[in-house]
Amino acid sequence: MHPFSKKVVIKDSTLREGLDVPGVNFSLEQKLKIGRWLDQAQIPEMEVVAPGHVLRDLEFVKRWKQKKAKIKTSGLIYAYHPKCREEIEEASRYLDRFDLLMSVSTKRKPYEKGMKVSHLLEVLSFSLHQLPETGVGFPNSTQTDIDFLLEISEKSVRGGAQRITIYDTNGKSNPFEIHQLIKRLKDHLSIPLFFHGHNDLGMATANSLAAIDAGAEGLDVTVNGLGDRAGNTSLEQIVLNLYLKGMDTGIPLQSLKPLSQGIERESGIQVSKLAPIVGEYIFHHQSVGHLECPELFEAFDPNLIDSSRILHKKEE
Numbered sequence: 087m088h089p090f091s092k093k094v095v096i097k098d099s100t101l102r103e104g105l106d107v108p109g110v111n112f113s114l115e116q117k118l119k120i121g122r123w124l125d126q127a128q129i130p131e132m133e134v135v136a137p138g139h140v141l142r143d144l145e146f147v148k149r150w151k152q153k154k155a156k157i158k159t160s161g162l163i164y165a166y167h168p169k170c171r172e173e174i175e176e177a178s179r180y181l182d183r184f185d186l187l188m189s190v191s192t193k194r195k196p197y198e199k200g201m202k203v204s205h206l207l208e209v210l211s212f213s214l215h216q217l218p219e220t221g222v223g224f225p226n227s228t229q230t231d232i233d234f235l236l237e238i239s240e241k242s243v244r245g246g247a248q249r250i251t252i253y254d255t256n257g258k259s260n261p262f263e264i265h266q267l268i269k270r271l272k273d274h275l276s277i278p279l280f281f282h283g284h285n286d287l288g289m290a291t292a293n294s295l296a297a298i299d300a301g302a303e304g305l306d307v308t309v310n311g312l313g314d315r316a317g318n319t320s321l322e323q324i325v326l327n328l329y330l331k332g333m334d335t336g337i338p339l340q341s342l343k344p345l346s347q348g349i350e351r352e353s354g355i356q357v358s359k360l361a362p363i364v365g366e367y368i369f370h371h372q373s374v375g376h377l378e379c380p381e382l383f384e385a386f387d388p389n390l391i392d393s394s395r396i397l398h399k400k401e402e
Contacts, residue, residue, distance in 0.1 A: 128337055132160070137163055141173065147161075192230070210245045281306070339391050369396060
């Protein structure tokens with residue numbers, strides 16, 4: 087698999103998106119434990135501050151900074167929130183970076199496109215004076231016209247944004263649409279582009295791979311695909327898929343299963359036995375047709391994730 091053809095940046099959002107799952111409520115000690123796991127898995131960035139809960143979530147970051155870990159912390163701030171400047175000032179003291187969110191849908195405030203652009207640029211300018219590592223993110227990116235998405239993206243780049251995140255907020259897109267969208271943006275943008283996928287139609291992993299193929303440099307993911315509604319792009323699925331395609335995330339494959347099992351315990355959300363990559367049955371073979379050459383029926387070598395093949399031989 088070496089040398090790798092491309093480096094892909096993974097941003098884990100388990101401690102942000104994961105809390106949007108009904109019934110999941112990580113305590114401070116659980117967050118610290120999960121943060122250690124993510125750091126040990128060599129994940130470069132964890133998104134830990136949610137828009138609308140910035141000041142509350144920063145309490146964890148204050149504790150986390152005492153750990154002096156390698157993993158970077160980041161968060162999200164609504165650019166149109168009435169207290170966004172206060173949140174920006176406080177977040178700048180503790181986070182390594184954050185992204186300003188501006189919905190590009192005309193169904194979310196501010197409704198007028200010109201006001202979205204002008205307000206975002208004003209807040210972006212303020213933010214860059216507080217923390218140079220400021221990016222912008224566009225919720226509802228797949229629910230607006232691409233010309234406006236390109237316009238607000240280009241103006242954000244000229245305004246000093248350090249990266250742009252494209253959100254498939256309602257998970258309605260397919261890989262062909264995402265590839266076309268990301269390719270169009272990459273043809274015009276000079277800064278790193280991230281993709282944030284939701285799994286409402288079961289397309290989050292495929293859409294994320296399409297985004298990378300079209301030129302995106304980074305992906306938002308969560309362990310076990312945790313997230314609101316049908317969840318988000320699964321970290322374990324993305325990391326292994328990228329490895330098999332000759333791309334490097336810097337995340338050891340052997341960390342995927344323990345990380346999945348740990349988040350399953352802490353979240354209380356059970357992983358399906360049929361789940362790709364980390365499901366209990368992924369290397370179980372029961373069909374008679376498999377038994378002669380089971381590796382023909384496996385997408386990857388079980389040794390990659392420290393797993394093993396199990397053959398169920400039925401008695402005659």
